[in-house]
Amino acid sequence: MNTTIGVIGLGLMGSAMARRLAESGLSVIGYNRHPRDVEGVTTVATLAETAEQANTLWLMVSDFQACREVIDSLGEGGIRDHVVINSSTIAPAESAELARRVEALGGEFLEAPVLGSIPQAKTGTLQLLLGGPAELVGRLEKPLEALGTPTHFGPIRSGAGAKLAFNQLIGSLTAAFSMSLGLVQREGVDVDKFMATLRESALYAPTFDKKLDNMLDHSFEKANFPLKHLLKDIRLFTSSAGTQGIDTHLLIGLQHVLEEGVYAGHGNHDYSALFESVVRENTPGNTTTH
The missing domain is CATH 1.10.1040.10 (N-(1-d-carboxylethyl)-l-norvaline Dehydrogenase; domain 2)
Incomplete structure (x- = not known):
């Protein structure tokens, strides 16, 4: 089973989170719209490559529009049978819309915005605010706990x-x-x-x-x-x-x-x-x- 995580969005937080996941022994690749090197993390050139190599797609981008552009660019070919974790800060209604889009394309969706910033990401002491199916949270326990303390607030919208x-x-x-x-x-x-x-x-x-x-x-x-x-x-x-x-x-x-x-x-x-x-x-x- 492919357990590679593809971190999409290698800004300040995305880079720190990707490094922490890799340091925790997880298989991690990274993608950024504007190519950027991240120490200890293999980066790829396109979103399509990210989806080809990683079964879990972890978004840390600027806003809802950027999230939607990622999902639409990947389409069914890049989303089907993938898990999409969104740590970008967006509105609850926007998150619900993303979840519907991901599920319609054959994927699974989990809200995982974080409380904390770069120092906490580096040390694995973030607080992860989860919204989505409990069963999915259970399956993702290892990568979530690598970043800090996950709290499952309930269904989609609650984490956001x-x-x-x-x-x-x-x-x-x-x-x-x-x-x-x-x-x-x-x-x-x-x-x-x-x-x-x-x-x-x-x-x-x-x-x-x-x-x-x-x-x-x-x-x-x-x-x-x-x-x-x-x-x-x-x-x-x-x-x-x-x-x-x-x-x-x-x-x-x-x-x-x-x-x-x-x-x-x-x-x-x-x-x-x-x-x-x-x-x-x-x-x-x-x-x-x-």
């Missing part, structure tokens, strides 16, 4: 829904912390004392310390999760939650902040660069008197 829920928290918590840290700095409050008190309170989230130095040093160039991708995910959450009767007005401001960051040139920088849009340069023109 959980992923958007988590990523909404990434954006909202980072924006909230940016506002508080900005006021602390502007009012001359001791940052160390503020953080020490925060850590001992029920308000603390570890992500605050994770991004604190970036914000204090205004250093955002090293990105495990770029700002432009967070903007995409917040837009997906807003549109998906809006169809479920959830008021998302609070996210309108967050989208605006993220858009400003992208327009300012931070799109490929770490998402904590939203701090620069929240805490503006303190000039008379930016000061409001009540």
Whole structure:
């Protein structure tokens, strides 16, 4: 039985995941639209070659359109009797559409978006948010556990829904912390004392310390999760939650902040660069008197 995994999309996360799977003793090949070498992983030149050599096709691409293009390009010849695992972040409705398309072409589909970024991919400590048939999850236990801790949330849509829920928290918590840290700095409050008190309170989230130095040093160039991708995910959450009767007005401001960051040139920088849009340069023109 062919147990080779073909990782499709060798960007920052796809490359790290492919290397981790290979290091775990699994047979892995990789494909990227723009050819890219990945240490320890054999790469192939076309999607067709990927499907010929691998029975499991693992997608880590930018968005739904890219996912759909991969499936449509492979067609029945590349999908039939294959398992398609999608770790790309897309909306639940989009994931359901992909699943229907894959199944119509004779394949099987599993949602497996991940919580964590490049360091967790390298060490096999990602959290995998699974949606799909339990039987398929059981068959894929070895590669899933090679990357981290898999949690089966239920049928198709549930893994994608959980992923958007988590990523909404990434954006909202980072924006909230940016506002508080900005006021602390502007009012001359001791940052160390503020953080020490925060850590001992029920308000603390570890992500605050994770991004604190970036914000204090205004250093955002090293990105495990770029700002432009967070903007995409917040837009997906807003549109998906809006169809479920959830008021998302609070996210309108967050989208605006993220858009400003992208327009300012931070799109490929770490998402904590939203701090620069929240805490503006303190000039008379930016000061409001009540």
